[in-house]
Amino acid sequence: xxxxxxxxxxxxxxxxxxxxxxxxxxxxxxxxxxxxxxxxxxxxxxxxxxxxxxxxxxxxxxxxxxxxxxxxxxxxxxxxxxxxxxxxxxxxxxxxxxxxxxxxxxxxxxxxxxxxxxxxxxxxxxxxxxxxxxxxxxxxxxxxxxxxxxxxxxxxxxxxxxxxxxxxxxxxxxxxxxxxxxxxxxxxxxxxxxxxxxxxxxxxxxxxxxxxxxxxxxxxxxxxxxxxxxxxxxxxxxxxxxxxxxxxxxxxxxxxxxxxxxxxxxxxxxxxxxxxxxxxxxxxxxxxxxxxxxxxxxxxxxxxxxxxxxxxxxxxxxxxxxxxxxxxxxxxxxxxxxxxxxxxxxxxxxxxxxxxxxxxxxxxxxxxxxxxxxxxxxxxxxxxxxxxxxxxxxxxxxxxxxxxxxxxxxxxxxxxxxxxxxxxxxxxxxxxxxxxxxxxxxxxxxxxxxxxxxxxxxxxxxxxxxxxxxxxxxxxxxxxxxxxxxxxxxxxxxxxxxxxxxxxxxxxxxxxxxxxxxxxxxxxxxxxxxxxxxxxxxxxxxxxxxxxxxxxxxxxxxxxxxxxxxxxxxxxxxxxxxxxxxxxxxxxxxxxxxxxxxxxxxxxxxxxxxxxxxxxxxxxxxxxxxxxx
Amino acid sequence: xxxxxxxxxxxxxxxxxxxxxxxxxxxxxxxxxxxxxxxxxxxxxxxxxxxxxxxxxxxxxxxxxxxxxxxxxxxxxxxxxxxxxxxxxxxxxxxxxxxxxxxxxxxxxxxxxxxxxxxxxxxxxxxxxxxxxxxxxxxxxxxxxxxxxxxxxxxxxxxxxxxxxxxxxxxxxxxxxxxxxxxxxxxxxxxxxxxxxxxxxxxxxxxxxxxxxxxxxxxxxxxxxxxxxxxxxxxxxxxxxxxxxxxxxxxxxxxxxxxxxxxxxxxxxxxxxxxxxxxxxxxxxxxxxxxxxxxxxxxxxxxxxxxxxxxxxxxxxxxxxxxxxxxxxxxx
Numbered sequence: 001x002x003x004x005x006x007x008x009x010x011x012x013x014x015x016x017x018x019x020x021x022x023x024x025x026x027x028x029x030x031x032x033x034x035x036x037x038x039x040x041x042x043x044x045x046x047x048x049x050x051x052x053x054x055x056x057x058x059x060x061x062x063x064x065x066x067x068x069x070x071x072x073x074x075x076x077x078x079x080x081x082x083x084x085x086x087x088x089x090x091x092x093x094x095x096x097x098x099x100x101x102x103x104x105x106x107x108x109x110x111x112x113x114x115x116x117x118x119x120x121x122x123x124x125x126x127x128x129x130x131x132x133x134x135x136x137x138x139x140x141x142x143x144x145x146x147x148x149x150x151x152x153x154x155x156x157x158x159x160x161x162x163x164x165x166x167x168x169x170x171x172x173x174x175x176x177x178x179x180x181x182x183x184x185x186x187x188x189x190x191x192x193x194x195x196x197x198x199x200x201x202x203x204x205x206x207x208x209x210x211x212x213x214x215x216x217x218x219x220x221x222x223x224x225x226x227x228x229x230x231x232x233x234x235x236x237x238x239x240x241x242x243x244x245x246x247x248x249x250x251x252x253x254x255x256x257x258x259x260x261x262x263x264x265x266x267x268x269x270x271x272x273x274x275x276x277x278x279x280x281x282x283x284x285x286x287x288x289x290x291x292x293x294x295x296x297x298x299x300x301x302x303x304x305x306x307x308x309x310x311x312x313x314x315x316x317x318x319x320x321x322x323x324x325x326x327x328x329x330x331x332x333x334x335x336x337x338x339x340x341x342x343x344x345x346x347x348x349x350x351x352x353x354x355x356x357x358x359x360x361x362x363x364x365x366x367x368x369x370x371x372x373x374x375x376x377x378x379x380x381x382x383x384x385x386x387x388x389x390x391x392x393x394x395x396x397x398x399x400x401x402x403x404x405x406x407x408x409x410x411x412x413x414x415x416x417x418x419x420x421x422x423x424x425x426x427x428x429x430x431x432x433x434x435x436x437x438x439x440x441x442x443x444x445x446x447x448x449x450x451x452x453x454x455x456x457x458x459x460x461x462x463x464x465x466x467x468x469x470x471x472x473x474x475x476x477x478x479x480x481x482x483x484x485x486x487x488x489x490x491x492x493x494x495x496x497x498x499x500x501x502x503x504x505x506x507x508x509x510x511x512x513x514x515x516x517x518x519x520x521x522x523x524x525x526x527x528x529x530x531x532x533x534x535x536x537x538x539x540x541x542x543x544x545x546x547x548x549x550x551x552x553x554x555x556x557x558x559x560x561x562x563x564x565x566x567x568x569x570x571x572x573x574x575x576x577x578x579x580x581x582x583x584x585x586x587x588x589x590x591x592x593x594x595x596x597x598x599x600x601x602x603x604x605x606x607x608x609x610x611x612x613x614x615x616x617x618x619x620x621x622x623x624x625x626x627x628x629x
Numbered sequence: 630x631x632x633x634x635x636x637x638x639x640x641x642x643x644x645x646x647x648x649x650x651x652x653x654x655x656x657x658x659x660x661x662x663x664x665x666x667x668x669x670x671x672x673x674x675x676x677x678x679x680x681x682x683x684x685x686x687x688x689x690x691x692x693x694x695x696x697x698x699x700x701x702x703x704x705x706x707x708x709x710x711x712x713x714x715x716x717x718x719x720x721x722x723x724x725x726x727x728x729x730x731x732x733x734x735x736x737x738x739x740x741x742x743x744x745x746x747x748x749x750x751x752x753x754x755x756x757x758x759x760x761x762x763x764x765x766x767x768x769x770x771x772x773x774x775x776x777x778x779x780x781x782x783x784x785x786x787x788x789x790x791x792x793x794x795x796x797x798x799x800x801x802x803x804x805x806x807x808x809x810x811x812x813x814x815x816x817x818x819x820x821x822x823x824x825x826x827x828x829x830x831x832x833x834x835x836x837x838x839x840x841x842x843x844x845x846x847x848x849x850x851x852x853x854x855x856x857x858x859x860x861x862x863x864x865x866x867x868x869x870x871x872x873x874x875x876x877x878x879x880x881x882x883x884x885x886x887x888x889x890x891x892x893x894x895x896x897x898x899x900x901x902x903x904x905x906x907x908x909x910x911x912x913x914x915x916x917x918x919x920x921x922x923x924x925x926x927x928x929x930x931x932x933x934x935x936x937x938x939x940x941x942x943x944x945x946x947x948x949x950x951x952x953x954x955x956x957x958x959x960x961x
Contacts, residue, residue, distance in 0.1 A: 150684075261800075303791050481672075482666045483659075
C-alpha cells in the first residue's frame with residue numbers, strides 16, 4: 001500500500017528535480033583535461049542541439065566505471081561498432097527509424113534524401129563533422145577509380161543507378177535517385193552500417209589527390225603496404241577499428257593498436273547524445289575487451305570476469321551461469337533471439353542429382369518432411385521447453401506474425417506425411433521399411449551441417465528418429481562451414497542444416513529480400529539466388545518462386561507502408577504454404593551475463609544482429625553503474 | 630669434422646626448399662581460400678559482404694594467381710626476411726607472431742625443466758631398483774600423466790585454481806597486466822598462472838622419458854665395465870653418474886632435434902584450452918581460416934628449427950659418444 005502511494009510521488013519529485021536547464025555536471029574522467037585546457041568544457045563539446053535518445057523505462061545515471069567483455073578473436077572488436085550503434089539514422093527499440101548523428105532527414109517522393117547534420121558536432125579528435133566528410137567519401141572514395149574500381153557500394157545504388165550527390169551547405173547534403181530507394185536509410189541503420197562519410201581531415205594525408213607523392217610513398221613504406229590504396233584502406237577501416245588514430249563518432253573509441261590480447265575503448269569526449277538532463281553520454285568511461293578462447297568464455301563469465309556478455313554464451317550454459325550468480329556478482333538475463341529459426345533444414349531445390357531435384361521441388365515432399373518432425377520433443381529434450389515449436393517464419397513478437405505461418409505444415413503428423421509420400425508414388429519399401437526412390441535406391445537423405453556445435457547434432461538425431469516413421473532415413477554429416485557452402489552451391493548437398501530467416505522480427509518497411517531468391521547463400525535455392533546476384537545461370541521456373549521475385553521487386557516500388565505490409569504477408573504466406581525451409585525450433589533464448597550494478601540493460605529484449613545490432617538499439621551509451629568505483 | 634659440418638649445412642638448403650613446397654601445398658589442400666572461409670564466418674553471424682568486393686580483395690591479395698606464382702611470391706619474400714602478410718590480422722606475419730614468442734618460450738622452457746626434474750630422478754631410481762614395488766608405483770605416476778587427456782586435466786586444474794586460489798581463468802596473467810610493462814606484480818601474476826600449463830604439458834611428457842631412461846640405463850648397468858668399476862671400489866652414485874648414465878643419454882641428446890621446435894610451438898591443444906597467449910593457438914586458427922602466409926611462415930619456421938635441432942643433436946652425439954661415426958657407408 002505504501003509502495004503504491006509512494007511511487008507516483010517519487011516520479012513527480014524526480015521530474016521536478018531534473019529541469020532541462022540544470023547545470024551540467026562535468027565528467028570526472030575528463031576533469032583534469034578540462035581544467036588544464038586540453039579539452040573544452042562539456043557544453044562546447046556537444047553539438048548545438050545534441051541527440052536525445054528516449055529514456056522511457058530507463059533511469060538517468062552517473063558517470064564512471066568500466067565494462068569488461070570477452071571475445072574470442074581480435075577481429076571481434078568490430079562489434080563495438082554494432083554495440084555503440086552511433087548511426088546517421090538508427091532504429092530505436094521499437095524498430096522505428098530515428099535520426100541519430102543527423103539532426104533530421106528530409107525525404108521527397110522516397111527518392112530525394114536531404115541529410116541535415118548537427119551544427120557544432122565534432123569527430124572524436126575535436127574536428128568539426130561537416131558536409132566535407134560526405135563529399136570526401138563520395139567524390140574521393142566511392143567514385144574514385146583507384147579506391148573503388150567497381151564503383152560505389154551496392155547499397156548506394158537504386159536499380160543499378162548511382163545517386164546524384166550535392167553539397168548544399170556546411171551542414172546539408174543531398175542524395176537523389178530517379179526512382180524510390182527504400183534500401184538507403186536501412187543500410188545506414190544496419191549493424192554493419194554503410195559509411196557514407198569519412199574523417200576527411202585525417203584521411204586526406206593518405207590520399208594521392210591530397211598528399212605529395214614523396215610523403216605518400218614514405219607512409220606506404222612505413223605501413224608495409226604495396227600501394228597507396230592498401231595504405232588508405234588499412235588506415236580508414238571505420239568498421240574494423242584496427243587503427244586507433246582514426247577519428248570516430250562512436251561512444252567509445254579504440255585506443256589499442258592490434259595485435260593485442262586486450263583492447264581498451266575510451267569514451268569519446270565529443271559524443272553527440274545526451275540524457276534527459278542534458279548530461280553527455282556515455283555514462284561508462286571505458287569498455288575493455290579481453291580475448292579468451294571461445295570454449296573458456298562461459299567459464300570465465302561464470303566466475304565474474306565480465307560485466308556484460310552474450311556472445312559465445314549458449315542456452316546450455318544457463319544452469320552453470322545461474323549457479324555462479326552470487327559469487328560472480330552478476331545476474332543472468334534471458335533474451336529472445338531474433339532469427340526465424342534456431343535450426344532449419346534446407347532442401348536443396350538446385351540439387352545436382354535430377355531425381356532428388358525433382359523430389360525437392362515437389363511441395364508434397366517438403367510438406368511431408370516437415371510434418372514428420374516432432375518439434376515439441378526437440379523443444380522439451382534439448383531446450384528445457386523454453387523454445388518455440390514452430391516453422392521457419394517471423395517470430396510472434398514481430399508485427400507481421402500470424403499464427404497460420406507458424407503452424408502451417410508443422411504439426412507432428414506422421415500419418416498425413418505418409419499419405420503425402422504415398423501420393424507422390426514412393427510406395428515401395430526395402431526390408432528396413434525405408435522407402436525406395438524411383439530408381440530403386442533407398443531414400444537416404446544426407447543432411448550436411450557446418451558441424452559447429454553439438455546442439456545441431458542433438459536436434460538432428462531426434463529428427464532422424466521421427467523421419468524413420470515415414471520411411472525416410474537421415475544421415476548427418478558435419479563438415480566445415482566453407483565446405484558446406486561449396487557443396488550446397490554446387491548442388492552436391494541435397495539437404496543442409498543452417499539457421500532460419502536471418503531477421504525474424506522485421507517490420508514492413510524492412511526489405512523482404514531474405515524471403516526471395518536474392519542471394520547465393522540461401523541454401524534452398526543457391527543457383528536462383530546466384531542468378532539474381534550476378535545474372536549468371538538460370539532463374540526458377542516454379543511459379544511460387546517467381547512470384548516471390550516479383551513481390552520483392554514490387555516492395556522496392558511500394559508507395560506506402562500498407563502496401564509493403566501486404567507484400568510481406570503474401571511472401572510469408574507463400575513460404576508457410578510451400579515449406580521452402582523446414583524450421584525445427586525457434587525462439588531459443590540467449591543467456592546474457594550482466595553485472596548486478598549495471599543499470600538500464602533491459603531484462604527482456606531481443607538479441608539479434610539485424611535489426612538490433614545486439615545491444616546497439618538499446619542505447620549502450622545509456623548503461624551505467626549504480627555505484628561506480 | 631669441419632667438412633662434415635659444411636656438408637650437413639649444405640644439405641639443409643634443399644631440405645628446406647622441399648619442406649616449403651610441401652607446406653604450401655598442404656595448406657592449400659582444403660577447398661577454398663582465406664576469403665571464402667572469411668565470408669562463411671561472417672555469414673554464420675548474419676553479416677554479409679558484397680561479392681564484388683570479394684573479387685576485388687582476391688585480386689588485391691593475389692589469391693587469383695596460380696598456385697605456383699603465389700608460392701614463388703611467398704618463398705622469395707621469405708628469403709629476404711619478409712614472412713608475408715596475415716589476412717586474418719591485416720598485419721605482417723612478423724608483427725602478429727612477434728610478442729607472443731617470448732611468452733611461448735617462457736612456458737616451454739619451464740615445461741621442459743619440469744619434465745626433466747620429474748623424469749630424471751624417477752628414471753634413475755626405477756632403473757637402479759627395477760621390478761620393485763617403488764619402481765612400479767613411480768612409473769604408474771608417469772603413466773597416469775601420459776594417459777590423462779591433457780585438455781581435461783587443464784580444465785579441472787583451471788577450475789580448482791579459480792575455486793581455491795581465485796586465479797583468473799585461462800591466460801598467462803591477470804587481464805589488467807596484459808598491456809603493461811613488466812613489473813614485479815606482473816611477474817607474480819605470470820607465475821601464478823604458469824604452473825597450470827607447465828604441469829599439464831609436463832606430466833604428459835614424463836612417462837616416455839622415464840621409460841626410455843630406465844630401459845637404456847638398465848642395459849648399461851649390466852655391462853662388464855660397470856661390474857669392473859664396482860669391483861675397483863667406485864661408490865655407487867659416482868659409478869652410476871660417471872659412466873652408465875652418460876651413455877644412456879644418447880636418446881636424450883637425439884631428442885634435441887624435436888626439442889627446439891617444441892619450444893616455439895608448445896602444446897597447441899593445451900594452449901587453446903587454457904587460452905594462453907602463445908603461438909600455438911595462432912597457428913591453429915591460421916590453419917583453420919586458411920590464412921596461408923601466416924600458417925606457412927610459421928610451419929617453415931618450425932621446420933627450420935627442426936633441421937637446425939637435428940644438426941645440433943648430431944654434433945652433440947658425436948662429442949658425447951665416440952662410437953658414433955660421422956661418415957656413413959659400409960666398413961669391413
